[in-house]
Amino acid sequence: MPLDEFSLIETFFRRPTAPAAGVLAGIGDDCALLDGGAAGVLAVTTDTLVADIHFPARASAFDIGQRALRVNLSDLAAMAAVPRWFLLALTLPAADEDWLRAFSAGLFAVADAHGCALVGGDTTRGPLAVTITALGAVPANVALRRSGASAGDQVFVTGALGGAAAALADMTQTGACSAADTTLNARYWYPEPRLREGVALRGIASAAIDISDGLVADLGHVARASGVAAELELEKLPLCGAALARFGSDQTRDWALGGGDDYELCFTVPTSRLAALETAVRAGRLRALPVGRLVSGTGVHARDGAGRSLALTRTGYRHF
Amino acid sequence: MPLDEFSLIETFFRRPTAPAAGVLAGIGDDCALLDGGAAGVLAVTTDTLVADIHFPARASAFDIGQRALRVNLSDLAAMAAVPRWFLLALTLPAADEDWLRAFSAGLFAVADAHGCALVGGDTTRGPLAVTITALGAVPANVALRRSGASAGDQVFVTGALGGAAAALADMTQTGACSAADTTLNARYWYPEPRLREGVALRGIASAAIDISDGLVADLGHVARASGVAAELELEKLPLCGAALARFGSDQTRDWALGGGDDYELCFTVPTSRLAALETAVRAGRLRALPVGRLVSGTGVHARDGAGRSLALTRTGYRHF
Numbered sequence: 001m002p003l004d005e006f007s008l009i010e011t012f013f014r015r016p017t018a019p020a021a022g023v024l025a026g027i028g029d030d031c032a033l034l035d036g037g038a039a040g041v042l043a044v045t046t047d048t049l050v051a052d053i054h055f056p057a058r059a060s061a062f063d064i065g066q067r068a069l070r071v072n073l074s075d076l077a078a079m080a081a082v083p084r085w086f087l088l089a090l091t092l093p094a095a096d097e098d099w100l101r102a103f104s105a106g107l108f109a110v111a112d113a114h115g116c117a118l119v120g121g122d123t124t125r126g127p128l129a130v131t132i133t134a135l136g137a138v139p140a141n142v143a144l145r146r147s148g149a150s151a152g153d154q155v156f157v158t159g160a161l162g163g164a165a166a167a168l169a170d171m172t173q174t175g176a177c178s179a180a181d182t183t184l185n186a187r188y189w190y191p192e193p194r195l196r197e198g199v200a201l202r203g204i205a206s207a208a209i210d211i212s213d214g215l216v217a218d219l220g221h222v223a224r225a226s227g228v229a230a231e232l233e234l235e236k237l238p239l240c241g242a243a244l245a246r247f248g249s250d251q252t253r254d255w256a257l258g259g260g261d262d263y264e265l266c267f268t269v270p271t272s273r274l275a276a277l278e279t280a281v282r283a284g285r286l287r288a289l290p291v292g293r294l295v296s297g298t299g300v301h302a303r304d305g306a307g308r309s310l311a312l313t314r315t316g317y318r319h320f
Numbered sequence: 321m322p323l324d325e326f327s328l329i330e331t332f333f334r335r336p337t338a339p340a341a342g343v344l345a346g347i348g349d350d351c352a353l354l355d356g357g358a359a360g361v362l363a364v365t366t367d368t369l370v371a372d373i374h375f376p377a378r379a380s381a382f383d384i385g386q387r388a389l390r391v392n393l394s395d396l397a398a399m400a401a402v403p404r405w406f407l408l409a410l411t412l413p414a415a416d417e418d419w420l421r422a423f424s425a426g427l428f429a430v431a432d433a434h435g436c437a438l439v440g441g442d443t444t445r446g447p448l449a450v451t452i453t454a455l456g457a458v459p460a461n462v463a464l465r466r467s468g469a470s471a472g473d474q475v476f477v478t479g480a481l482g483g484a485a486a487a488l489a490d491m492t493q494t495g496a497c498s499a500a501d502t503t504l505n506a507r508y509w510y511p512e513p514r515l516r517e518g519v520a521l522r523g524i525a526s527a528a529i530d531i532s533d534g535l536v537a538d539l540g541h542v543a544r545a546s547g548v549a550a551e552l553e554l555e556k557l558p559l560c561g562a563a564l565a566r567f568g569s570d571q572t573r574d575w576a577l578g579g580g581d582d583y584e585l586c587f588t589v590p591t592s593r594l595a596a597l598e599t600a601v602r603a604g605r606l607r608a609l610p611v612g613r614l615v616s617g618t619g620v621h622a623r624d625g626a627g628r629s630l631a632l633t634r635t636g637y638r639h640f
Contacts, residue, residue, distance in 0.1 A: 026440065032405070032439035032440035034455070046442050048409040049444075085354055089451045118333060124370050131368065135364070
């Protein structure tokens with residue numbers, strides 16, 4: 001039986017035991033939350049990018065390095081944590097100096113921009129893969145979890161979707177390692193980890209996640225963790241303009257729902273805090289684009305402009 | 321120009337900037353030491369094991385899982401830290417349920433034995449590789465660093481060496497995934513992370529490292545970080561009995577010096593603390609087998625039983 005990543009983790013790595021000492025959140029969120037005592041809570045996340053699965057192996061080493069860290073910092077953003085440190089486990093077929101110089105330059109460009117220090121790592125020989133473990137700080141009780149949402153909450157995203165998948169389709173078509181359209185290319189290669197937005201959502205959002213696998217899959221994680229259903233209003237989905245211009249609305253909407261790699265935040269807000277969200281948006285702290293709401297039930301559903309239920313066929317990228 | 325792992329890290333990933341906030345030790349030790357404020361110091365380490373580079377891909381999944389965690393906990397042991405949490409980044413060619421069940425059973429057997437909780441991770445498709453990031457606690461100022469040793473300090477190891485390399489040679493000869501001799505097999509597959517020993521060495525050892533690449537290479541790291549030279553007394557090297565019986569003393573001594581994978585601790589003790597070490601040994605807290613001493617100069621050198629200098633030709637396994 002083929003397993004997707006989610007049931008794989010559920011089946012083999014989550015255990016029905018009491019939480020271990022100091023673990024405020026374990027497997028099943030964007031980060032683990034570890035009790036650092038008086039120093040607050042430490043958010044920790046790890047992600048592996050494998051060549052030719054998660055990025056084209058022939059791509060620029062600078063781009064590979066900087067994107068790898070961006071993707072990990074996005075997980076910290078989804079918990080409203082502030083990046084502090086990271087570790088790098090780098091597997092390389094050979095030690096190519098030019099490649100390594102460019103890779104580390106890309107990595108440090110992002111690290112420096114976010115004040116996140118490389119504190120350790122491991123280099124090994126083997127098929128190209130990059131695993132980063134990022135650690136961030138977040139005051140106790142304001143970390144954003146997947147499980148905090150309730151029926152009635154409104155659902156938002158921090159930016160337009162579908163652009164990263166469009167860039168990937170462009171690269172696949174042309175066989176190039178970057179998309180010809182610079183806007184699309186940036187959506188795939190230079191996703192902005194929404195760290196400022198995550199912090200701005202402390203005390204406002206009831207739950208958050210970063211969109212790595214597609215809106216349906218990722219909002220589905222929030223819905224499941226919170227014990228509710230989600231209703232998307234398809235007409236409202238904010239779609240990447242460059243993707244729309246190149247690939248049209250049907251294709252772009254499919255990618256917004258299931259394409260992944262956009263690394264915008266998807267977050268939920270109780271009606272009681274919509275005014276606070278509005279204030280944060282007006283202060284320029286984040287964008288909040290409405291995409292739907294949470295209701296009782298299970299799963300992620302969609303409605304068209306006339307309020308009719310639609311079947312969602314694109315359920316997001318599955319790792320297995 | 322081919323680069324080994326050490327110059328690769330020095331060249332591309334260590335930067336001559338001031339230490340980042342909260343970083344007590346960064347790149348270049350067994351773990352990073354991060355300031356957790358009142359909660360003490362957090363030791364963090366990450367290691368990747370790649371199939372058919374670091375272990376036979378066809379080996380038992382239980383063995384692969386449990387060894388991967390042992391190897392990472394060994395880095396915590398070398399800093400005198402107590403394991404708390406770990407993250408798993410697992411790259412798999414396919415989601416094989418039997419393999420995963422056995423792998424996770426092996427992983428949790430070691431995790432439970434050491435009170436170390438799995439708090440997060442990532443599963444990806446690709447060539448089999450296991451990256452573990454382990455986090456441990458250690459009170460401020462008692463963590464064992466590579467850089468604390470001085471000329472005049474005595475050098476010890478916590479157990480006999482050469483057995484893991486002998487097991488690997490046996491497996492290579494026979495094409496099997498385990499060594500026929502159960503003692504040898506255990507030296508490779510079930511290395512005991514010397515966590516109890518690391519804690520016992522707090523306040524006694526001036527420096528410590530775990531022996532993953534071979535005594536010469538790893539003691540060389542301590543010597544370099546401490547600005548001293550090391551002199552090994554070859555006659556005193558504690559050699560694995562099972563390896564001696566099977567492969568003879570010359571081969572076993574070579575493996576002890578350069579074979580790696582033994583995961584004993586190598587540590588240094590100032591003469592002023594030898595009495596405290598003796599007390600800890602008599603109390604059964606650790607074994608301390610003398611192998612040499614530190615002197616002024618650079619590098620690792622060896623003397624035979626007659627005090628003659630010998631050239632060290634085996635300098636430890638290099639990853640590149």
